[in-house]
Amino acid sequence: MLEVLSGFVAELRTAGLPVSMGEHVDAARVLDAIDLGDRQQLRAALSATLVKRAEHQETFERTFALYFADRRAPAEPDVALASTTGPAIAPERPAPSGSDIVEQLLDALRDNNSTSLGEMAELAVDRYAGIEAGRPVGAAYYLYRTMRQLHLDEVEQRLAGSTPDMSPIEQRVNADKAASQIAAFREMLEMEILERLVDERGLEAMVTATRKSLLEDIDVMQANREELAQLEKALVPLGRKLAARLAHKRRRRRRGPVDIRRTIRESLSTGGVPLDIRFRPPHPAKPEIVVLADMSGSVASFARFTLLLVHALSGEFSKVRSFVFVDGVDEVTHLFEECADPTEAADRIAAEANMIAADGHSDYGSVFSHFLAGYGSSLSPRATLLVLGDARSNYHPARPDALEALRRRVKKVYWLNPEPSSYWHSGDSVIAEYRPHCDEIVECRTLRQLEEFVMGLP
Numbered sequence: 001m002l003e004v005l006s007g008f009v010a011e012l013r014t015a016g017l018p019v020s021m022g023e024h025v026d027a028a029r030v031l032d033a034i035d036l037g038d039r040q041q042l043r044a045a046l047s048a049t050l051v052k053r054a055e056h057q058e059t060f061e062r063t064f065a066l067y068f069a070d071r072r073a074p075a076e077p078d079v080a081l082a083s084t085t086g087p088a089i090a091p092e093r094p095a096p097s098g099s100d101i102v103e104q105l106l107d108a109l110r111d112n113n114s115t116s117l118g119e120m121a122e123l124a125v126d127r128y129a130g131i132e133a134g135r136p137v138g139a140a141y142y143l144y145r146t147m148r149q150l151h152l153d154e155v156e157q158r159l160a161g162s163t164p165d166m167s168p169i170e171q172r173v174n175a176d177k178a179a180s181q182i183a184a185f186r187e188m189l190e191m192e193i194l195e196r197l198v199d200e201r202g203l204e205a206m207v208t209a210t211r212k213s214l215l216e217d218i219d220v221m222q223a224n225r226e227e228l229a230q231l232e233k234a235l236v237p238l239g240r241k242l243a244a245r246l247a248h249k250r251r252r253r254r255r256g257p258v259d260i261r262r263t264i265r266e267s268l269s270t271g272g273v274p275l276d277i278r279f280r281p282p283h284p285a286k287p288e289i290v291v292l293a294d295m296s297g298s299v300a301s302f303a304r305f306t307l308l309l310v311h312a313l314s315g316e317f318s319k320v321r322s323f324v325f326v327d328g329v330d331e332v333t334h335l336f337e338e339c340a341d342p343t344e345a346a347d348r349i350a351a352e353a354n355m356i357a358a359d360g361h362s363d364y365g366s367v368f369s370h371f372l373a374g375y376g377s378s379l380s381p382r383a384t385l386l387v388l389g390d391a392r393s394n395y396h397p398a399r400p401d402a403l404e405a406l407r408r409r410v411k412k413v414y415w416l417n418p419e420p421s422s423y424w425h426s427g428d429s430v431i432a433e434y435r436p437h438c439d440e441i442v443e444c445r446t447l448r449q450l451e452e453f454v455m456g457l458p
Helices: 002-015 021-030 039-050 054-067 098-111 114-129 139-150 152-160 168-201 203-210 225-251 260-270 300-312 333-338 342-352 364-378 400-409 431-437 447-455
Strands: 288-294 319-325 329-331 383-388 412-417 440-443
Touching: 002 021, 002 039, 002 054, 021 039, 039 054, 054 168, 054 203, 098 114, 098 139, 098 152, 098 168, 114 139, 114 168, 139 152, 139 168, 152 168, 168 203, 225 300, 225 447, 288 300, 288 364, 300 319, 300 342, 300 383, 300 447, 319 333, 319 364, 329 364, 333 342, 364 400, 400 412, 400 431, 412 431, 412 447, 431 440, 440 447
Parallel strands: 288 319, 288 383, 383 412, 412 440
Antiparallel strands: 319 329
């Protein structure tokens, strides 16, 4: 069992869950305190010791279903009716019809009977999934086939049971409860299918086939529509968390400037030798942030998320100014000031910002030159300039002198590049010409990398 647990923990770490050695030890100790034959108790115990964030629960559940799947013994022939002169004859059992299965499922859901629901999940997979040995098909395909035959949308409507005499609140409560029950049963179906595929294909093959990136590790530029929606939804709680951590980080700064008078006074007992240097209380200043974001098609999604996160943290900065560009540059700070919801402001950028000056293809050299001419005088030595983009300038002149002039006007210049670092010096990338004029160039493709960068800001 300890060997299985070690493999389970290793897979959680591979998937991105931060499981420490101490938590691994705690999980091993828990095994002595529970009934290992009770799968639900085992799942709850391991979840309590290994999962620290709600968004990691889905990955834990999927991995648990693979490593601690119920192993089925091979079916034995029914010899109850065997004769001495002929082969065994299996008793005929009437198979439930599709409508019977739906009615039984409704009864189990209404009773909230977990045992009956588990049996219904097994029956539905037996009847509708059509799992074929050796066929390289994923669990999602078999789940789709099963759910389609069960008509779960209709089951959910019947389960909600809204009637005209119900108040809107009662109808909403019933609808939410029904949706929650159907979602839970769907998970039971998925776990049942995964367990059967583990039996057929082996644990290692299924672990590799079903492994998914955590939300914070999804490459923003490669994300599909559903993943982009989830990422955008995650920005609000991430912004709150980072704001709290940045505020705490400033409060924890221990030293201000040297307090000469207190240092001299403390050194009187040692003949004037300052053995104990005294400092004034720190007065941490909030930084000023200027964001210059490439909104061309290749990196627009990354720029959008970074702009949203920066403005979610605006309370932790003394000032935030936002500029967007393609081959022209325009300030969009006012859009974020006018909109209570930063997402609305981000939506308005594409429609209202004047980012096109020529052919509509990225031209970093021209953008830096125009930015310097139009806004350079308003930049402050207290400001930090964040450039968001892949530095692919479509073979236009790079004009690194313009970025150098911007660097002299601000405190720091950071470049966040959403491309893998191995791509930076290929094709029309001019990042090498800009590197000498940046304090740091950071590969920043995921929410995790963006979070790490924000927390490292001085």
